[in-house]
Each structure stands twice: as structure tokens, then as C-alpha cells.
Amino acid sequence: MSVDDFKHRGRRKMLVDLLRTKGIEDEKVLEAINLVPRHLFLDSAFIEYAYKDEAFPIAAGQTISHPFTVAFQTQLLDIHPNEKVLEIGTGSGYQTAVLVGLGAEVFTIERQKDLFDFSKIMLKKINFEPRYQTYGDGYKGLPSFAPFDKIIVTAGAPEIPNELLNQLKVGGIMVIPVGEESQQMLVIIKLSENQYEHYEFGNFKFVPMLERRDK
Secondary structure, eight states, X not given: OOXXXXXXXXXXXXHHHHHHXXXXXXXXXXXXXXXXXXXXXXXXXXXXXXXXXOOEEOGGGOEEOOHHHHHHHHHHHTOOTTOEEEEXXXXXXXXXXXXXXXXXXXXXXXXXXXXXXXXXHHHHHTTOOOSEEEESOGGGOOGGGOXXXXXXXXXXXXXOOHHHHHTEEXXXXXXXXXXXXXXXXXXXXXXXXXXXXXXXXXXXXXXXXXXXXOO
């Protein structure tokens, strides 16, 4: 495994500069991207390309998102330190680490056991551990820890899961890609227990959120 050396830090700085030109304006998000060694969350075969704005395959037929997508979703969340954030889809842990880097209190859930095991080890290794990390059904969320200030979904959902809406606090924000073949990035603001505002932020391509099923 490659350590986080000068070469990787230099490439990360170039990635941050690229993301800025692509429209990422939140300097706190860019700083978090600059902190997290993305190459450690990829298969070693892709290390040389880790700081390109590209998605790569990871375990269990999943992908690690483009850095732009990670930054874009994170910017839409408008994270403030110590906010409770629920992440649906830990993946290899990269997005999780960015949220932790922003000072959020992160609760994250992953359906694929291989990815859960890998991300738990890696996040601990680089000292970017979330508050709570578990293996389970993302559609169910984590009701015992609700309500959450923010919720981020990192896989394409065919529809907005009601269970997750119920776990969002009033005034909270959910960022979720919704659709089948491609997804519309939605920002949902919870105005009251049964009233929401929806905003659309363009088309993206995510791996599908797995169907509900028992572990």
C-alpha cells in the first residue's frame, strides 16, 4: 500500500485546483478533499490515477465516485461542525472520510460486507473514523440515532425512501440521486414533519441502491 507522500499530496492539490475550476466553491469542502488520501481507498492497480477526476471500480461490483461528485454532494449538504450526518452507502470510505474531515458527526451504513470490512479498517488506519459505522440496509437508515441534521445517499435510488425522510430533522437537508438509468441529484429540505422542498441539481450516474432485503 502506498503511503501518503509528497507526490500524492501534490496531486491532491492539483485535483483541488481542478475541482475549483469545475464549480466547487466551498473552500471547506476543498480543504477536506485536500486532506483525504483518496489513493488509499482504491485498488492498488489504480493508485497512479487516484487524483484524476474519475470513478473507479472497488469491491463487490461497486465504484468510488468521481471526486467532483463527492465534492458536489458534500457542498450541497452545507456541513457545519458537529452536525449529525447519516451516510447511506459507505463504499470504500472515501466520502465518509471527507465528511469526517469537515468535522461532522458521521453515522454510516453499508450493505456490502466486503466494503464494510475494508472501510472500517481504512478509516481507522488514517484516523478519519465516523461516530458510528455499521453493516445493514440503507433503506432503513438508523432510526435509533435519528433525527439527523443531514442525510447523504451515495447510490442511485429509484425513489426517495420514506424511512430516511422520517429520520431527517425539521430544517434538515437530504442529498440523494434519484432515478433508474441515470439519476437527478435532489436536495430535499424538511420544512415540517410532512412538508418538504425539492431542488434539482442535474443528472448523474450512480450504481443502483440495492433492493431491500434481510442481511
